[in-house]
Amino acid sequence: MKNTHAAFGITTRTVGIGAAVLISALALGGCTAAESDGNAAADKDRELTVWFMQTGAFLDVTVPEVNKRFEEATGATVKVEVQQWDNIVTKLTTALSSDNPPDVVQIGNTNIQLFAANGAVRDLTDVLDELKHGVEWNESLEAPSTIDGKVYAAPLRVSTYAIAYNKQMWADAGVTEEPETWAEFTAALDAVKAKNPASDFSALYLAGADWQSSMPFVYDAGGSFAQLEGDEWVADINSANSVKGLEQYKEFQNSYSAASSQTASSTSPEGSSVMAELKASATIAGNPSVIVAIESGNPDLVGQIGSFPMPSINNPGELAPVMAAGSVVSIAAKSKNADLATEYIKILTSPEIQQDFVGLNNGAVPVSPTYIDAILDEVPEIQQAFYTAGKKGITLPASPGWATLEADKTLNDLFVQIATGARSVEEATTKFADHLNDVLNVG
Incomplete structure (x- = not known):
C-alpha cells in the first residue's frame, strides 16, 4: 500500500504478480509458537535472526531498544537483517521454506494471509494472551492475520488516514475552524474552491487510482468489498x-479534485507534492509523514499544515471509518528458536515499547486503542488526528487472494472507472464483484 515514508516507518506494501504461485510451493506444516523458559544462562549462546523492512526511524529508535530488552531478559543475541520491499514476497517465500529461515519476520498486513494459509508461519493462538498484554489489538491488523480462528501474526504498528490541509489557504477563504461534520467539511471545501477557481486547482486532491483513500466512502455507507x-x-x-x-x-x-486527478495514480503525483506546489489546499494523508513531505517540498509551509479526522458523511457526529494499514510480525514455521521468537514479539507488543517508542519516539500509531488513549495527550497536536483515526479501521477480507487484487491493479481500476465515468457505478461494481468472487475463493 501507499504512504511508506521512511521518516515514520509505517509500511504496508503490495505483492508482486505470481506471489500466490510462489507461496503455494510452501508446505511447512502447522506449528505453534513456543515459550522461552527464561533461563538467560542457557540461552546465552543462542542467536535470534529478525527480518525488518527498511523503515527509517523504527530501525533507528525502536528496534535497538527492543533488542536491548530482549538480550537482557534472555541472554541471547539478536541479528537484525534489513530487507527492501521490492520483491519481498518472493524473498520471504524462499527464506521461509529453507531449513534455516529467519526466526521473526515483518510482513505487510495484506500479505500475511499468503504465508499463514500455506503453513509458512507459526500459529500464535496459544500465546495470544501474553502477546496482547491484556488489551485488544487494532482490528484491521489482527483480522487479516486470522484464518479459521487461529492467529498467525501480531501487529507491529499502524498507519491510518486523516485530512491534511493548508491552514493559510483555508483562512484566506474564511475558514478558521476545523470541521467536525461532513456538512462543515464540504462547506469549507466549497469556500476554498470559490477562492481558487483555476481548473488545475484541487480544494482536496484525491487521485482516481487511490483506492486506499477512497474506500472509506464504501464502508461509511454500510458497504464492504466482500463478506464471508x-x-x-x-x-x-x-x-x-x-x-x-x-x-x-x-x-x-469530481467536485473537489481537479479533473486531471481522475486517472492519476496514488504516487504520480503524490498529494503531498500537489499541496507543496500550492495546487491543492488539502489531501487525504496516510500518516503524519505526509505533513513532513509537504513542508519539505515547500519550506514556506512549515507550521501552516493542519490535520483532522475525516468526518462521516452518513453518520452525523461520527468519524468515517478509514483504512488502517501497517505491518505485522510472525515466526517462521521452521524456526529453531520459536521460544526466543515468542519472547521477542512479546517485547515488541508490550505497552512500554508500543507507547513510548513506537508511539511517542517513533511517531507511529500503536497497535491498540488502549495504548493510543494512554499517550494521545502527549502526541504532537499535528499528529493527533491520525492517532484518533487509528482506534478503528476498515477490515479487509482475510483471504490470500486479496494480494492478487492489489497486484493486478483491478482495485485501482475500479475507482478510476467510477471517477472518470468510464463505467457507471453499477456497471463497474458488477464487473468487479465477479472478479472478487473468483480471486478471494482461490485456494
Whole structure:
C-alpha cells in the first residue's frame, strides 16, 4: 500500500504478480509458537535472526531498544537483517521454506494471509494472551492475520488516514475552524474552491487510482468489498450500500479534485507534492509523514499544515471509518528458536515499547486503542488526528487472494472507472464483484 515514508516507518506494501504461485510451493506444516523458559544462562549462546523492512526511524529508535530488552531478559543475541520491499514476497517465500529461515519476520498486513494459509508461519493462538498484554489489538491488523480462528501474526504498528490541509489557504477563504461534520467539511471545501477557481486547482486532491483513500466512502455507507458466508467469500461491492457509498465518492472526487486527478495514480503525483506546489489546499494523508513531505517540498509551509479526522458523511457526529494499514510480525514455521521468537514479539507488543517508542519516539500509531488513549495527550497536536483515526479501521477480507487484487491493479481500476465515468457505478461494481468472487475463493 501507499504512504511508506521512511521518516515514520509505517509500511504496508503490495505483492508482486505470481506471489500466490510462489507461496503455494510452501508446505511447512502447522506449528505453534513456543515459550522461552527464561533461563538467560542457557540461552546465552543462542542467536535470534529478525527480518525488518527498511523503515527509517523504527530501525533507528525502536528496534535497538527492543533488542536491548530482549538480550537482557534472555541472554541471547539478536541479528537484525534489513530487507527492501521490492520483491519481498518472493524473498520471504524462499527464506521461509529453507531449513534455516529467519526466526521473526515483518510482513505487510495484506500479505500475511499468503504465508499463514500455506503453513509458512507459526500459529500464535496459544500465546495470544501474553502477546496482547491484556488489551485488544487494532482490528484491521489482527483480522487479516486470522484464518479459521487461529492467529498467525501480531501487529507491529499502524498507519491510518486523516485530512491534511493548508491552514493559510483555508483562512484566506474564511475558514478558521476545523470541521467536525461532513456538512462543515464540504462547506469549507466549497469556500476554498470559490477562492481558487483555476481548473488545475484541487480544494482536496484525491487521485482516481487511490483506492486506499477512497474506500472509506464504501464502508461509511454500510458497504464492504466482500463478506464471508460459511467458507466462501461473497462480493458485497455491488450491494445497495456499497453502490451508495461509491456514488458519494464520485460526487466528492469530481467536485473537489481537479479533473486531471481522475486517472492519476496514488504516487504520480503524490498529494503531498500537489499541496507543496500550492495546487491543492488539502489531501487525504496516510500518516503524519505526509505533513513532513509537504513542508519539505515547500519550506514556506512549515507550521501552516493542519490535520483532522475525516468526518462521516452518513453518520452525523461520527468519524468515517478509514483504512488502517501497517505491518505485522510472525515466526517462521521452521524456526529453531520459536521460544526466543515468542519472547521477542512479546517485547515488541508490550505497552512500554508500543507507547513510548513506537508511539511517542517513533511517531507511529500503536497497535491498540488502549495504548493510543494512554499517550494521545502527549502526541504532537499535528499528529493527533491520525492517532484518533487509528482506534478503528476498515477490515479487509482475510483471504490470500486479496494480494492478487492489489497486484493486478483491478482495485485501482475500479475507482478510476467510477471517477472518470468510464463505467457507471453499477456497471463497474458488477464487473468487479465477479472478479472478487473468483480471486478471494482461490485456494
